[in-house]
Amino acid sequence: MMNDLIWTPSDEIIRQSNVWRLMQRHGLSSYEALILWSVEDIGRFWDAVSKDLGIRWNRPYRQVYDTSAGLPWTKWFIGGRTNLVTNCIDRHLPARANEIALLWEGEDKKVRSWTYDQLFREVSRLADALRREGIGPGDTIGIYMPMSLEMVAVLYAAFKIGAICIPIFSGFAAGPLALRLAHAEAKILFTADGSLRRGKIIEIKRSADEAAAQIPTLRKKVILRRLGNEIDWDSSRDCWYTEFVAGKSERVATEPLDAEAPALILYTSGTTGRPKGTVHTHGGCLMQIGKELAYHFDVKPEDRFFWLTDIGWMMGPWMIIGVHLQGGCVFLYEGAPNHPAPDRLWEMIDRHRLTHLGISPTAVRLLIRAGEAPVARHDLSSLRMLGSTGEPWDQESYLWFFEKIGKRKLPIMNISGGTEIIGCFLAPLPITPLKPCTLRGPGLGMDVDVFDDHGKPVRGETGHLVCKKPAPSMTRGFWKDRDRYLATYWSRWPNIWFHGDWARIDDEGYWFLHGRSDDTMKIAGRRVGPAEIESVLISHPAVSEAAAIGVPDPIKGEAIVCLVVLKPGQSADEQRLADQVTEAMGKALRPKAIRIVSDLPKTRSAKIVRRVIRAKLLGQSLGDLTSIENPAAIDEIAVLSEEEK
Known part of the structure; x- marks a missing residue:
């Protein structure tokens, strides 16, 4: 099933799409030709996007991009002056003054809107x-x-x-x-x-x-x-x-x-414990997000767009900026998607006639538990496109979303990028067929590839997701930490953005993701570094060391399991330690299990080997153990029980 095409766009869908308009303007007749054209000359491409989307510039840029300070420090739309508000609000007045810009529903079912x-x-x-x-x-x-x-x-x-x-x-x-x-x-x-x-x-x-x-x-x-x-x-x-x-x-x-003026600092956790402040500009957000909502999600002024998200996740600002640039309506929801009843999400789609639904695989797995009856009670015919991001799909959940929500008629725009680029490296377009769980291919203008450990492109096998050319929304370093930015994304191979995702391209050119290649965990679609959890545990007076590991979870995608080493002569209650993490980090990040052990497996340089801990917890092959100084510590780690999985 994974290799079968499950959705193919009709000629009507293709010819009514925003991206088809762009293709016609530039003499492009196929998806493959469009992708190639978008990365052959990125200056030409982004200039074409600005013109096609009618981006308003208070002063036009004289040059699309400048890499003279080095690829990691590329500047965009040189000399141009603009503002996100100019393009997301001001441009729509007075023509759309009385059209709904924001529609909100609280968990208590109160509804408000603003034009x-x-x-x-x-x-x-x-x-x-x-x-x-x-x-x-x-x-x-x-x-x-x-x-x-x-x-x-x-x-x-x-x-x-x-x-x-x-x-x-x-x-x-x-x-x-x-x-x-x-x-x-x-x-x-x-x-x-x-x-x-x-x-x-x-x-x-x-x-x-x-x-x-x-x-x-x-x-x-x-x-x-x-x-x-x-x-x-x-x-x-x-x-x-x-x-x-x-x-x-x-x-x-x-x-x-x-255009290079900062607009947002979006924090994303890393494996060292210090959150990274990614810096995003007016010009970069405007062009990258605008491109994605216009072409990949085909947003039009009459649409009502909803992504189940929080403002603290990049999908919040991404949705708001991108939809309003197109003159559409953003739907906001305060609460849980299955409260007070399992059909809450479907009922809102029906009542508000929403056209786009974006959701994480985690949320879909949660909603599946209630079965098909809650879905069947509501008319979802207003939907014309589905979206997903946050973590890799499993095929069963993906097909449930496609069949039960999309009625096998709607494409799933399964996208992936990151807070670091407030956008997508990979994203389908509504003009191309889809396979289950696929991301289809590169986002427009994103020169991405899959490398092996030696920096060579690979096909048909899993490798590292990389980007070979700059993009307007790539973070302008980390806030007050330029060196860490270079070390995180640009240090593995010269002038190559190393993203830390495992990816694969199949024989027909369809892309798939297989999770993170670093230690960062994604709990219910939210990224958190193990060191943030570990630092909370170590603050307990009885704890000397801790390791936080992400393990598969049927609802959240990943859950946290912690190993804790106590100080000599000390004792601690596992539930109280879990409570401490909850109090410090929030309920969503409560550990699923905490184990007290006498030691943690480490290298000679005292680095905790989380890869081995995770494999042992899951009963998987441990791989190469030659770098581990204290292999006896591995033997003490018990495989997770069925109740803990």
């Missing part, structure tokens, strides 16, 4: 308020909010005045929140009194308060009144959202910015 004109006015009021607080170009502000209309307005208000936005996952506990915002030197934090998740109040204001004490640069917290629940109040720094914007101007001009 493009209302969004413009709210963004202006926030921009005026931020300027009055002394916030300007280059200043950083944090967003730690549930999915809401106001959250989107904050994002755009920062863009509008040239400030840099730092969206943080709303499920994080105070520690990870403080670590990220202190590192970015945030001056203002936007949060809420609470949010709803599975019928329970999530008191994110309390976590924001705890974090604020650890952020020296923070001057103010702006709180959205979402639930009206009781919260602590710091009169010296806290301010209600409504008071913050009261009386502010509804007509604020958008600041023209250099």
Whole structure:
């Protein structure tokens, strides 16, 4: 089945697609010709995208890109001035002033919406308020909010005045929140009194308060009144959202910015424990995200687009920017997809007539548990495209999504890239057939390949996903850590971006992914480095060492199993240790199991060999053990029981 074609586009789908328009303008007649053309001359390609999408430039760029400082430091759209707000909001006025830009539903089934004109006015009021607080170009502000209309307005208000936005996952506990915002030197934090998740109040204001004490640069917290629940109040720094914007101007001009001006810092965890602040620019976000939503997802002004995500995951800003660039409607949802009933997601699609649904394989595996009956109760005929990302698919779940949700009529745009590029290295197009679980091929303009361990291209076998040419949305280094950026992505082979994913290209040119090649874990689609979990465990007074390992999980994709070494003469309860991780990192990152052992397998240089630990836990072949100094430690690790798997 894996090698069979399961979906083929009709001539009507092809000829009505946005990407077909681009192909016709440049005399391209096939998918293969388009992919080749997009990477032969990347300057020509990105210039063509700018013209085809009608990107507005306050001052045109004189050169598409410049690699004179070295490939890792490529600059884009040299001399050009623009702004994400110019293109995502301003360009649609007055023509689409009364069209719905944002549609929101809370877990309590409250529904709100804003038109493009209302969004413009709210963004202006926030921009005026931020300027009055002394916030300007280059200043950083944090967003730690549930999915809401106001959250989107904050994002755009920062863009509008040239400030840099730092969206943080709303499920994080105070520690990870403080670590990220202190590192970015945030001056203002936007949060809420609470949010709803599975019928329970999530008191994110309390976590924001705890974090604020650890952020020296923070001057103010702006709180959205979402639930009206009781919260602590710091009169010296806290301010209600409504008071913050009261009386502010509804007509604020958008600041023209250099194309290379930073717009976002998106944090992604690495294996060393220190989160990496990836830096994304106005020009880079505009072009990369705009290309993906226009061509790969074929978004049009009449569409209602929904990706089940959080603003702290790159898919949040990605969805908002890309859909609004096309003049479409973004649907936002606050809660869990199966609460209060298993059909919640399908019921919302039916009631709001959504056209695009993006979801992670993890979420699909969760929804499958309820069977087909919840799906059958609803009319999903408004959908015209499905999307997925977050981790590799298993075939059973993929086909359930394709058959039960898409009725075998809709393509699954299975995409993969990363926070580091706020976009896709691999993504299908709606003009090409699909096989189960495939990503089909390269994203347009992305010169990707699969290398073996020696840096040679391979076909038909699993290798390393790499990119051979720069792209506009590649991070401009890591925030305050240029050397680590080079070491992470550019150090394995000269002038080659090494992404850390296992990939394979089959004999017919279809691409597949097979997970991460480093130690980073993806729990329910969220990446977390083992060292972040380990540092929480080691902070316990009885713990001397810890290893956090990602193991397959039928719902989350991956779950965390931890091995802990105690200090001599000390004792600790496994459940209490798991509670400590939960309190520090959030419920989503609670370990599935914690094992107390006397030692961890290490190399002579004292590096923990997580690869071997994982293989032993799963009962797999251990591979080469010659580098391990203390092989007896491996024998102590017991294979996971069926209950633990």
